[in-house]
Amino acid sequence: MIKRRRPTPPYLVQVVADLQWDYFREVALGARHYGFETGRLRFADHWLEHELAEGIEKLVMKRGIHGLIIPMHSAADFKRVSHVPVPIVNVSNSLGSPGVPLVTQDDEEVGRLAAEHLLDNGCRVFGFWGMGMQPYSEGRLRGFTARLAEDGFKPSVGRALGTSRQWVGKLRAWLAELPLPAGIFAADDSRALTVMRIAREFGYRVPEDLAVLGAGNESYWVDFERTPLTSIPLPARAIGYQAAALLDELITAGKREAPTRRLPVSGLVRRKSTDILFIEDEALRRALAFIRQHAHENPYVEDVARAAGVSRAVLKARFRKQLGRSVLEEILRVRIDLAQRLLADTTLPTSAVAERCGFPNSQRFSLRFKQSTGQTPTAYRKRSQAYAG
Numbered sequence: 320m321i322k323r324r325r326p327t328p329p330y331l332v333q334v335v336a337d338l339q340w341d342y343f344r345e346v347a348l349g350a351r352h353y354g355f356e357t358g359r360l361r362f363a364d365h366w367l368e369h370e371l372a373e374g375i376e377k378l379v380m381k382r383g384i385h386g387l388i389i390p391m392h393s394a395a396d397f398k399r400v401s402h403v404p405v406p407i408v409n410v411s412n413s414l415g416s417p418g419v420p421l422v423t424q425d426d427e428e429v430g431r432l433a434a435e436h437l438l439d440n441g442c443r444v445f446g447f448w449g450m451g452m453q454p455y456s457e458g459r460l461r462g463f464t465a466r467l468a469e470d471g472f473k474p475s476v477g478r479a480l481g482t483s484r485q486w487v488g489k490l491r492a493w494l495a496e497l498p499l500p501a502g503i504f505a506a507d508d509s510r511a512l513t514v515m516r517i518a519r520e521f522g523y524r525v526p527e528d529l530a531v532l533g534a535g536n537e538s539y540w541v542d543f544e545r546t547p548l549t550s551i552p553l554p555a556r557a558i559g560y561q562a563a564a565l566l567d568e569l570i571t572a573g574k575r576e577a578p579t580r581r582l583p584v585s586g587l588v589r590r591k592s593t594d595i596l597f598i599e600d601e602a603l604r605r606a607l608a609f610i611r612q613h614a615h616e617n618p619y620v621e622d623v624a625r626a627a628g629v630s631r632a633v634l635k636a637r638f639r640k641q642l643g644r645s646v647l648e649e650i651l652r653v654r655i656d657l658a659q660r661l662l663a664d665t666t667l668p669t670s671a672v673a674e675r676c677g678f679p680n681s682q683r684f685s686l687r688f689k690q691s692t693g694q695t696p697t698a699y700r701k702r703s704q705a706y707a708g
Contacts, residue, residue, distance in 0.1 A: 328359045330385040330570050332563070335375075336410075337390060341537045342555045346410050349559025350388050359567050376403050386566045388559070391419070406569035408562045412455040418577050420569065422562040424553050425581040426455050429534050430462025430504070432551050436587050437502035438470060439656075440530060441597040441607070441642075444501035445474035448490065448514050452478070456506035459534065463504055470643075479510065490517050499528045500597050508533035508540035508550055515544055515592070526595040536588055547590035554582045585663040602627040603637050607649070614653035617677035620646045655691045658684070662700040669696050 334350050336343040354360030363382055378384070390411035391397050397414060400407055412423040437445060447463055449456040460476065467474055477493035479486035494517055497503075505511035511533030518529050525531055525546050533540070536552040561580055569576065598604045609626035610618070623646055624634040638646050658676045661667055667675070673684035688696050 325573065326385045326570060328567075328571075329354070329361045330359065330567065331363055331383060332360050332386045332388065332566060332570075333363045333379075333382075333384050334559075335387065335389040341539070342535060342553060343390060343410070345555035346388075346390075346559035346562070349556035349561075350563040351559075352556075353560045353563035353567075357567070360563055375400055379403050379405055386570045388562045388566060406566055406575060408566045408569070410558055410562050412458070413453050420565055420577050421579045422558050422565060423455070423579075423581055424558065424584050426458030427462030427465070428584045429551050429553070430459040430464070431466040432462075432584065432587055433459070433504040433532055433534070434463045434466035436532065436549070436589075436593065437504065437530060438467070438472075439652075440502065440593060440595060442500075442502035442530060443472070443597060444498050445472055446493075446497050446501055446503040447474045447476045448493070448503060448505045448510055449476065449478045450506045450510055451480050453506070459504075459506050474504075487513070487517070490514065491520075494518065494521065494523075494529075499523070500530070500595075501528075502530040502593070502597070503532075505531065505533045508535045508537045508548060511548055511550070511592075512540055512543055515546065515548070526591065526593050530593040530595050530597070532587075532593050541588070541590065546592050549588065549590045549593040551584065551587050554584060557582055586660050598641065600637060600641060602629045602634070603641060606634060606638075606646070610646075610650055610653055614650050615657060615675060615677045617654070618650065623650075651687065651691065654678075655688060658688060658696070659692070659699065662696055672696065 334347050336347040338344050338347065351362060354362060363384055379387070384405060386405050387400065387403065387407045388410060389400065389407060391409045392411050392413040394414070397419070408420045408422060410422055412421070412426060445467055447460050449460055464474060475493070475497055477489060480489065490513065494514070503514055505514050511531050515525055515531050518525055518531070523529050532549040532551070534551040534553065536550040541548040541550050561582065565578070565580065596604050596607055598607065606623050606627035609623055620631055620635070624631045627634055635646060638644060638649065642649065654676045658672055661672045661675060669684070670681045673681050676684065678684035678687065685695055688699070692699060
């Protein structure tokens, strides 16, 4: 075989993506933005299906491609590129670790965020509906289970295994045995919608009987049903950007290493499918609803008790007994949650975030934020936005 000359930037690369999915469209855009911003990568034309029939290895050699970004969903996908003589970065977490570089999200953190959301809603019965034994699904299950265990809960677990007919039957049987009301985290948005469909067949109400959330925040799926779906956004564009950066490093170094980079996940888009408080105590429900609406105003305990229709002493006792925290701790928790979303999703200065969340000044905000999260607001923002490109 003729030895290829060491390439120099801008490197010619190919992004092979499943463009029917929002996630991989965003990955492709992130990779392209890295190339546009740095000038270190240029992109080959999209390969058509009839060209792919020639084989990726032949196309790489014919076009002079220096590197690939490609989602490997299966062993067949890995085999298809195993002999390609250029660096490859995988952007799918469906295969595990096949010995190639991987850039993906922190799936355990996805599961933790889902658990925290359901716990915050007062949920006490939990279910997880996963996608077979897919690594991304199992990672989300680990995070979900670990976070629930911290509060003394254990989820019921079901998995979509076998043919579609078989796993839909398993889902029906699994849902039929789940005590109501319950909160269900599905491994992705598509699976979450299937849960909602079967729940509707049973006559279950969403969210009153089943609060359902997914992951991916796919624009098509979250608004597909009459009840919009709560979902956890994944950093797809950031994954593409970092995949391109990693590919650049590998081409430059001339190495075939296999590092894995897991990007942080933060925030959750709340929609009607989980817009429920699973608390029988009506006064406590009113109190929590008031706190959610007014926490940024830093209300007094007396204000919350007045909204709940009970005395201050009764409210404090019920909070401790049923939630395991004080009224003030709940107010602070909601304020910190708002601050995290503003830090991750906006470019507001820290002083403005502090003001919107009801803190008197940036210093007080930074102190409380670090006590609650273990990080300063600046460090949290850097962690959340470090890979945004």
